Amino acid sequence: MxxxxxxxVDQRFPITAIIKHEATEYPVAPNLNYWWNFGSxxxxxxxxxxxxxxxxxxxxxxxxxxxxxxxxxxxxxxxYGWLIRYIHATGASAFFAVIYIHISRTLYYGSxxxxxxxxxxxxxxxxxxxxxxxxxxxxxxxxxxSFWGAQVITNLFGAIPLVGGHIVVLLRGxxxxxxxxxxxxxxxHYLIPFIIAGAVVIHLVALHTVKSSNPSGLPIADKDxxxxxxxxxxxxxxxxxxxxxxxxxxxxxxxDAFIExxxxxxxxxxxxxxxxxxxxxxxxxxxxxxxxxxxLLGVVGMGLGIVILAALPYLDxxxxxxxxxxxxxxxxxxxxxxxxxxxxxxxxxxxxxGPMVLIGRIATVIYFGYIVSMPFVSxxxxxxxxxxxxxxxxxxxxxxxxxxxxx
Amino acid sequence: xxxxxxLDSPDRRNFLEMATGAxxxxxxxxxxxxxxxxxxxxxxxxxxxxxxADLAPIPLGESHTVAWQGKPVFIVHRxxxxxxxxxxxxGGKDPEPDQKRAKKPEWLVVVGVxxxxxxxxxxxxxxxxxxxxxxxxxxSGRIIQGPAPANLEVPLYHFVGNDKIVxxxx
Amino acid sequence: xxxxxxxxxxxxxxxxxxxxxxxxxxxxLPTSPEALQRGAETVATVCLSCHNLKYIKYSDLSGLGFSxxxxxxxxxxHGLDDSLMSPMSAEATKQAFGITPPxxxxxAKARVGGPHYVYAxxxxxxxxxxGKTDNHVFPGAKMPDVLGAASxxxxxxxxxxxxxxxxxxFLEWAGDPKAQERRGLGRYVIAYLIVLTIxxxxxxxxxxxxxxxxxxxxxx
Numbered sequence: 001m002x003x004x005x006x007x008x009v010d011q012r013f014p015i016t017a018i019i020k021h022e023a024t025e026y027p028v029a030p031n032l033n034y035w036w037n038f039g040s041x042x043x044x045x046x047x048x049x050x051x052x053x054x055x056x057x058x059x060x061x062x063x064x065x066x067x068x069x070x071x072x073x074x075x076x077x078x079x080y081g082w083l084i085r086y087i088h089a090t091g092a093s094a095f096f097a098v099i100y101i102h103i104s105r106t107l108y109y110g111s112x113x114x115x116x117x118x119x120x121x122x123x124x125x126x127x128x129x130x131x132x133x134x135x136x137x138x139x140x141x142x143x144x145x146s147f148w149g150a151q152v153i154t155n156l157f158g159a160i161p162l163v164g165g166h167i168v169v170l171l172r173g174x175x176x177x178x179x180x181x182x183x184x185x186x187x188x189h190y191l192i193p194f195i196i197a198g199a200v201v202i203h204l205v206a207l208h209t210v211k212s213s214n215p216s217g218l219p220i221a222d223k224d225x226x227x228x229x230x231x232x233x234x235x236x237x238x239x240x241x242x243x244x245x246x247x248x249x250x251x252x253x254x255x256d257a258f259i260e261x262x263x264x265x266x267x268x269x270x271x272x273x274x275x276x277x278x279x280x281x282x283x284x285x286x287x288x289x290x291x292x293x294x295x296l297l298g299v300v301g302m303g304l305g306i307v308i309l310a311a312l313p314y315l316d317x318x319x320x321x322x323x324x325x326x327x328x329x330x331x332x333x334x335x336x337x338x339x340x341x342x343x344x345x346x347x348x349x350x351x352x353x354g355p356m357v358l359i360g361r362i363a364t365v366i367y368f369g370y371i372v373s374m375p376f377v378s379x380x381x382x383x384x385x386x387x388x389x390x391x392x393x394x395x396x397x398x399x400x401x402x403x404x405x406x407x
Numbered sequence: 408x409x410x411x412x413x414l415d416s417p418d419r420r421n422f423l424e425m426a427t428g429a430x431x432x433x434x435x436x437x438x439x440x441x442x443x444x445x446x447x448x449x450x451x452x453x454x455x456x457x458x459x460a461d462l463a464p465i466p467l468g469e470s471h472t473v474a475w476q477g478k479p480v481f482i483v484h485r486x487x488x489x490x491x492x493x494x495x496x497x498g499g500k501d502p503e504p505d506q507k508r509a510k511k512p513e514w515l516v517v518v519g520v521x522x523x524x525x526x527x528x529x530x531x532x533x534x535x536x537x538x539x540x541x542x543x544x545x546x547s548g549r550i551i552q553g554p555a556p557a558n559l560e561v562p563l564y565h566f567v568g569n570d571k572i573v574x575x576x577x
Numbered sequence: 578x579x580x581x582x583x584x585x586x587x588x589x590x591x592x593x594x595x596x597x598x599x600x601x602x603x604x605x606l607p608t609s610p611e612a613l614q615r616g617a618e619t620v621a622t623v624c625l626s627c628h629n630l631k632y633i634k635y636s637d638l639s640g641l642g643f644s645x646x647x648x649x650x651x652x653x654x655h656g657l658d659d660s661l662m663s664p665m666s667a668e669a670t671k672q673a674f675g676i677t678p679p680x681x682x683x684x685a686k687a688r689v690g691g692p693h694y695v696y697a698x699x700x701x702x703x704x705x706x707x708g709k710t711d712n713h714v715f716p717g718a719k720m721p722d723v724l725g726a727a728s729x730x731x732x733x734x735x736x737x738x739x740x741x742x743x744x745x746x747f748l749e750w751a752g753d754p755k756a757q758e759r760r761g762l763g764r765y766v767i768a769y770l771i772v773l774t775i776x777x778x779x780x781x782x783x784x785x786x787x788x789x790x791x792x793x794x795x796x797x
Binding site: 264 | 632637679682683687688689691752753755759760764767770771773774777784
């Protein structure tokens with residue numbers, strides 16, 4: 001019976017072919033470690049956010065006089081409203097944690113390198129979309145941090161020469177963040193996740209075209225690949241289980257870990273809280289913004305902090321394949337970069353006083369230095385490694401490449 | 408690529424996988440519960456499930472309408488002869504003695520929502536007439552003619568003293 | 578990669594560290610229903626003169642285990658469905674103090690330190706060298722020293738401190754009345770997830786073991 005139904009569908013829609021192509025016969029390298037779990041994990045969090053978001057939207061009111069109260073209504077009166085809201089609020093942080101680990105893995109193993117440029121770019125686009133959704137969503141509770149965060153970030157556009165002021169008013173629909181801003185942020189916050197879902201499909205199509213990279217950085221012969229299902233479905237699901245244990249520990253036992261106390265005070269446009277901080281996932285970029293002592297350049301620097309990553313596939317000029325596996329300097333610099341991101345995060349969380357200013361500036365220089373020096377460092381590292389003698393698998397790969405090139 | 412068929416034939420699905428699948432499915436079903444529940448009335452809506460109505464201002468022979476859970480409730484102060492006539496009549500196609508519908512013969516309390524498709528019937532001398540599809544109810548709220556299948560609903564209510572009722576709890 | 582994990586752990590540690598920047602004395606909050614009820618009574622009779630708790634209804638207090646009679650006495654003059662609102666209007670309090678006293682339903686959530694802040698504030702009044710009453714936690718506070726903390730000594734001080742703890746505990750409840758339900762449910766959820774994750778791990782092990790067998794067979 002089931003076979004007949006599947007047969008009926010297959011004549012009209014290639015369901016079996018799709019499952020075969022994307023899962024049961026989709027070839028994956030057999031040596032992926034657990035750092036490769038975070039892509040599918042990000043997908044799980046996206047679904048979690050969309051589902052909880054839809055249910056929250058059934059009770060939330062996007063009106064400056066009602067928004068704060070409606071959140072309290074969700075927390076206190078709606079059945080399990082507290083659970084759904086805490087999942088959504090914690091989910092935002094979880095989303096970034098997962099995405100940042102996913103990106104770090106890409107950097108560590110050089111997964112962004114050709115032929116995966118488009119995969120890398122769609123990933124960065126996804127990061128920007130998620131940031132946009134998170135920023136707009138953060139306004140909705142209409143607390144003090146919501147309000148002043150939106151006020152400050154929309155003001156960034158005021159740095160644009162000539163038309164900046166007009167753009168700020170256009171974004172807000174008001175001269176300050178107000179009711180029109182809240183309503184449009186809600187509309188866009190509901191829309192963007194579906195755009196993200198679409199972009200995820202593009203990301204996956206690109207992935208399934210070029211296939212996953214692997215820790216060695218060397219291509220895997222087709223005969224050695226293994227099917228995605230059941231090997232990586234079982235591995236990914238185990239990862240989801242571990243993730244859910246950590247995630248639910250936050251949701252049920254420390255749900256306020258990611259909610260600033262000030263955001264439990266209704267927005268007051270007449271009074272800025274003494275110490276405004278963005279959510280942790282924006283801190284490194286916020287630190288870059290503050291470290292550059294010029295409004296326009298600061299905004300440009302912050303934007304470049306993400307956009308410049310798109311150039312990495314072309315900046316990395318080493319012929320040694322992959323990332324850290326066979327490249328000790330590349331690996332060392334990766335850890336410098338990650339440590340630097342944490343330093344920037346720490347600086348971003350503290351008032352720009354005393355040593356914080358200098359530390360922030362040094363960290364900003366290191367952040368961009370990592371990227372800008374990549375072409376030189378990668379070339380120099382390659383020649384140094386060649387002088388020392390390459391490991392056999394790498395030499396074999398390079399010889400094959402050279403032979404293929406002369407054909 | 409390694410041959411997937413020999414490695415993963417359906418008959419090698421074992422007890423462990425079935426059990427894991429069952430535990431996982433149970434978890435997903437349980438996780439759906441809070442979401443479904445969140446769509447049910449919230450505690451502040453439920454708190455509004457009770458309406459107190461003062462009977463003193465309703466003159467003999469008149470009907471007042473109060474809101475209960477967002478629905479109209481008709482409170483009729485019936486004249487003795489009307490009440491007696493109702494007690495004598497068995498009702499129409501959904502027969503029910505008036506004694507079971509009215510806690511006190513002079514007071515009839517019914518939900519003013521036609522049992523056909525939910526319109527609010529309008530008051531007539533003989534009872535009610537639904538403006539939508541012409542269902543006719545008598546002075547006990549019982550269906551006499553028209554498409555409505557059942558009598559007007561009697562809500563849960565109880566008397567507090569002689570001239571006050573609480574609708575929504577027995 | 579272990580260093581990397583350490584880095585993530587450090588990140589969470591810093592998040593935790595800056596949440597508790599203000600150095601407040603950590604007090605042990607009373608948890609018994611009686612203490613919470615006394616806290617509620619203090620809030621309803623003292624704080625409510627000027628402050629509101631607009632997200633708390635009198636009927637919500639039954640969640641603290643109040644008997645019907647006690648709840649009736651506490652809510653005298655109000656319906657059970659009414660919020661805990663001050664008899665003073667916002668304008669009247671503004672005239673009296675120069676500011677509108679903040680709503681207290683979220684007070685234990687809206688300050689760094691939560692209930693510890695509440696406790697430190699209401700017991701933090703003292704007489705400064707100009708002979709005026711001030712507050713250690715919130716210098717220049719407009720609120721009067723309602724518990725009389727500034728002048729109290731010895732046993733009297735201990736009684737006030739205990740009262741302040743009850744108030745802090747009650748306000749913590751008021752900020753998050755579902756906390757107990759949440760933790761209770763959380764235990765089951767985590768227990769379930771651990772079982773599920775162990776099962777998923779076993780499935781994963783078995784699946785990958787098949788792959789290794791297959792390879793062995795191929796190579797022999």
